Amino acid sequence: MRRLAAVAFLAGLALACHARADELGLDVRDGADGKSVEIVRVAEGSPAASEALQAGDLVIQVQGTAVATIGQYRQAVLTAVGYGEVGLVVMRQGWARHVRLRPPPSAAFGITTVERPRGAEVVSVAAGSPGAAAGIAPGDLIMIVDGRVLEGKADFQQLATPFASRGAPVEIVVKRADWTKTITLGAGPASVAASTPAPAPRPPAATAPPAAPPPAPVAEPSRAGEVTDEVRAANQAYDAQNWGEADARYARVVRALPDEANAWARMCHAQVMQSKFKEAAETCRSASAHASTDPSVFQNLGFTLFRLGRYADSIEPYRKASELKPEWALPYSGVGASYYALGDWPRTEASYRLAVERDPSNARGWQSRGDAATALRKPADAVAHYRRAQAAGGASPELSALLGWAYFDMGQLREAEAAFREANRLDPKDANVLLILGLVADRQGKPDEAREAWQRAAALGGDNEIAAKARQNLANLDARLAGRSAPVAQVVRPGPAPVVADPRVDVRPETDSGI
Numbered sequence: 417m418r419r420l421a422a423v424a425f426l427a428g429l430a431l432a433c434h435a436r437a438d439e440l441g442l443d444v445r446d447g448a449d450g451k452s453v454e455i456v457r458v459a460e461g462s463p464a465a466s467e468a469l470q471a472g473d474l475v476i477q478v479q480g481t482a483v484a485t486i487g488q489y490r491q492a493v494l495t496a497v498g499y500g501e502v503g504l505v506v507m508r509q510g511w512a513r514h515v516r517l518r519p520p521p522s523a524a525f526g527i528t529t530v531e532r533p534r535g536a537e538v539v540s541v542a543a544g545s546p547g548a549a550a551g552i553a554p555g556d557l558i559m560i561v562d563g564r565v566l567e568g569k570a571d572f573q574q575l576a577t578p579f580a581s582r583g584a585p586v587e588i589v590v591k592r593a594d595w596t597k598t599i600t601l602g603a604g605p606a607s608v609a610a611s612t613p614a615p616a617p618r619p620p621a622a623t624a625p626p627a628a629p630p631p632a633p634v635a636e637p638s639r640a641g642e643v644t645d646e647v648r649a650a651n652q653a654y655d656a657q658n659w660g661e662a663d664a665r666y667a668r669v670v671r672a673l674p675d676e677a678n679a680w681a682r683m684c685h686a687q688v689m690q691s692k693f694k695e696a697a698e699t700c701r702s703a704s705a706h707a708s709t710d711p712s713v714f715q716n717l718g719f720t721l722f723r724l725g726r727y728a729d730s731i732e733p734y735r736k737a738s739e740l741k742p743e744w745a746l747p748y749s750g751v752g753a754s755y756y757a758l759g760d761w762p763r764t765e766a767s768y769r770l771a772v773e774r775d776p777s778n779a780r781g782w783q784s785r786g787d788a789a790t791a792l793r794k795p796a797d798a799v800a801h802y803r804r805a806q807a808a809g810g811a812s813p814e815l816s817a818l819l820g821w822a823y824f825d826m827g828q829l830r831e832a833e834a835a836f837r838e839a840n841r842l843d844p845k846d847a848n849v850l851l852i853l854g855l856v857a858d859r860q861g862k863p864d865e866a867r868e869a870w871q872r873a874a875a876l877g878g879d880n881e882i883a884a885k886a887r888q889n890l891a892n893l894d895a896r897l898a899g900r901s902a903p904v905a906q907v908v909r910p911g912p913a914p915v916v917a918d919p920r921v922d923v924r925p926e927t928d929s930g931i
Contacts, residue, residue: 440462440463440464440493440502440517440519441458441459441461441462441463441464441465442455442457442458442459442462442464442469443455443456443457443458443459444456444475444486444489445486446484446485446486447474447484449474450484451476451482451484452474452475452476452483452484452507453474453475453483453484453485453486453488453489454472454473454474454475455469455470455471455472455473455474455475455506456471457471458470458471463502463517463518463519464517466517467515467516467517469506469515470508472508473506473507473508474506474507474508475489475504475505475506475507476505476506476507476512477503477504477505478492478493478502478503478504479492479502479503479705480503480701480704480705481701501516501517501518502516502517502518502519503515503516503517504516504517523540523542523545523573524572524573524576524577524579524580525545525546525547525550525576525580525586525601525602526541526542526544526545526546526547526548527540527541527542527545527547527552527558527572527576527601528540528541529558529571529572529573531566531571531572532557534557534559534566535557535558535559535560535566535572535591536557536558536566536571536572536573537555537556537557537558538552538553538554538555538556538557538558539554540554541553541554546580546601546602547601550599550600550601551599552590552599552601553592555592556590556591556592557590557591557592558572558588558589558590559588559589559590559591559596560588560589561575561576561586561587561588562575562576562579562586562587562588562672562673563587563643563672563673564643564673564675564676565644574675575675576588576601579601579602580601580602583602584602585600585601585602586600586601586602587599587600587601588600588601643669643672643673646665646668646669646672647669647676647679649665650662650665650666650669650679650682651682653665654666654682654686657689659686659687659689659690660686660690662682662683662686663683663686663687663690663692666679666680666682666683666686667683670683670702675706676706677703677706677707677710678707678710680699680702680703680706680707680713681703681707681710681712681713683699683703684696684699684700684702684703684713684716684717685712685716687699687700688700688716688719688720691723693720693723693724694724696716696720697717697720697721697724700713700716700717700720700733701717703717704717704733704736709740710740711736711737711738711740711741711744711747712737714733714734714736714737714740714747715733715734715737715744715746715747715750717730717733718730718731718732718733718734718737718747718750718751718754719750721733722750722753722754722757727754727757727758728754728758730750730754731751731754731755734747734748734750734751734754735747735751737750738751743774744774745770745771745772745774745775745778745781746771748767748768748770748771748774749767749768749771749778749780749781749784751763751767752764752767752768752771752781752784752785753784755767756784756787756788759791761788761791761792762788762792764784764785764787764788764791765785765788765789765792768781768782768784768785768788769785772785772804776804776808777808777809778808779805779806779808779809779810780805780810782801782802782804782805782808782810783801783802783805783810783815783818785801786798786799786800786801786802786805786818786819786822787818789801789822790818790821790822790825793825795822795823795825795826796826798818798822798825799819799822799823799826802815802818802819802822803819806819811842812842813839813842813843813846813849814839816835816836816838816839816842817835817836817839817846817849817852817910819835820832820833820835820836820839820849820852820856821852821909823835824852824856829856829859829860830860832856833853833856833857833860836849836852836853836856837853840853845876846876847872847873847876847877847880847882847883847886848873848882848907848908848910850869850870850872850873850876850886851869851870851873851882851885851886851889851907851908852907852909853869854866854867854868854869854870854873854886854889854905855889855905855907857869858889858893858905863893863897866889866893866905867890867893870886870887870889870890870893871886871890873886874886874887874890881908882908885906885907885908888906889905889906892904892905893905
């Protein structure tokens with residue numbers, strides 16, 4: 417008995433360590449690094465072979481999802497294969513490669529179909545297949561798969577293949593002539609919903625009544641109606657900006673219909689509007705797999721990653737959004753904010769230039785472009801951009817101070833003084849503005865104005881660095897006026913402003929969600 421148990425254990429272990437994904441033509445096993453699965457063999461003529469994959473390659477992602485075990489890999493492949501294409505990220509000798517594999521068209525459960533406006537018409541059924549066991553026949557019209565109404569919006573093979581691949585049953589609704597039945601494929605012999613009456617036992621021949629007409633078909637409830645109601649309620653909550661309710665309802669929709677693209681997109685947006693950024697990152701990634709042509713999904717994904725501090729990761733989704741919607745300013749602003757956070761000033765300036773070309777009223781974009789010009793030591797450009805920011809309605813103490821510094825760098829002291837005085841008017845308690853205002857007055861030979869500014873800075877600053885510099889500047893000024901040598905005035909020059917994303921994050925999916 418112990419030996420048999422040991423053999424069973426080893427067999428199970430071998431199964432866990434080695435699995436075959438027949439759809440792609442790959443044998444795989446758990447990778448030695450614990451972060452991937454290793455390709456053991458590539459079947460000749462398979463989709464994997466057509467992309468020159470080979471033994472020893474490491475698969476690290478399937479359809480955007482990281483895979484570190486055979487189980488994760490297999491589940492991701494089975495989920496993706498039903499959508500006609502599987503995207504892999506494969507490592508070979510330290511470099512990553514993106515490949516897209518297209519499994520050959522399948523006949524899920526042995527059923528070959530052709531799409532029709534109201535469903536999928538059965539063309540043929542393989543003998544001995546689960547479809548044949550369920551009584552499916554050519555000419556039948558498959559209307560619903562796993563609660564998903566077809567009606568030209570989804571293909572039977574796409575929805576049924578993931579179930580057939582993993583040997584799981586799936587419920588379908590079939591129409592034939594004058595009856596409609598709910599049938600479970602892959603559950604052995606024909607499994608028909610209980611609401612479809614079975615024929616009554618035939619009485620003995622001597623007492624058999626005359627043949628009666630077949631009973632009228634019974635209207636069967638299906639999950640499609642329930643899901644439709646849930647989508648309708650979710651859309652109502654979404655349109656009313658009840659983000660929490662919309663989030664919860666769309667989550668129920670995608671659990672029932674994993675490929676419902678618009679529900680994924682709206683759930684992503686609802687989570688962004690609730691600042692649930694960790695959840696939104698995962699949801700937006702799922703949405704990007706299903707709603708790959710909706711620019712809002714990639715814009716919201718980029719914003720979410722940015723808010724999580726993943727600046728480098730946010731750039732690619734933003735770029736994808738700009739490719740899908742080149743007239744939008746938001747993706748360029750998003751990329752600009754990411755480059756700003758990374759201190760890449762040439763790309764910051766280039767990105768914000770594209771943003772303000774599309775939206776000249778974007779004051780934040782003009783200001784950030786000015787910050788980039790300052791960092792690149794182009795004060796004249798900085799002045800032009802800051803003035804455009806002011807004209808776009810972005811007037812603030814911070815912006816006036818930034819304009820003052822740009823003028824100061826150009827040596828235009830009168831203009832710098834006017835800008836710093838405006839900053840002081842807007843925020844009289846900013847000690848650092850008074851510190852630099854005193855310096856500008858001193859440089860222009862206005863000692864009384866310099867003294868006043870530094871005295872105010874010292875009073876506002878308390879015991880901090882700015883107050884200490886203001887007091888030192890006052891002592892130096894007195895020394896110079898007394899004919900003694902003294903160091904030049906000291907100031908505290910601020911660095912780049914804290915990076916912020918464009919506050920306009922209300923990027924709604926472009927299409928309504930509905931099945």
